[in-house]
Amino acid sequence: MKIYSLLLFVMLNSCMTSKIAVKTGIEEISFGNGGGFTGEVKTYKLTADCKLSEKEKELKKVESKKTLELFNQAKELKDLNFNEPENMYSFIEIKTKEKTNRIVWAYGSTIVDKKVIELYNELLTTTK
Numbered sequence: 001m002k003i004y005s006l007l008l009f010v011m012l013n014s015c016m017t018s019k020i021a022v023k024t025g026i027e028e029i030s031f032g033n034g035g036g037f038t039g040e041v042k043t044y045k046l047t048a049d050c051k052l053s054e055k056e057k058e059l060k061k062v063e064s065k066k067t068l069e070l071f072n073q074a075k076e077l078k079d080l081n082f083n084e085p086e087n088m089y090s091f092i093e094i095k096t097k098e099k100t101n102r103i104v105w106a107y108g109s110t111i112v113d114k115k116v117i118e119l120y121n122e123l124l125t126t127t128k
Helices: 002-014 016-024 064-077 114-125
Strands: 026-035 041-047 051-054 057-061 088-096 100-106
Touching (some): 016 026, 026 064, 026 114
Antiparallel strands (some): 026 041, 026 088, 041 051, 088 100
């Protein structure tokens, strides 16, 4: 009986990734910023299995409820076209099965959709 319970637990947890991806259509979100004097780019990636990484190094697991919330916000922006970087910029890259959409805006931009800024700030809180 314990083996069946353990097997069921493992199967349910392995399906969590596909549940978030299926519900939202989003596979992963990359985000970060770059530019300035050095031109350095800092990139984070949040995957549908709730893993947050920076440069292929896993930083932590984000709560599945929070990941689903962020992916739902990204779903609203997956078709937004905005590419107006300047010397310093921020970006969100939303990856679906069909395509990858990159939204880029200048530091301090007031013309980018407020939903982009809200999502970006929420994503940044996951890195702390």
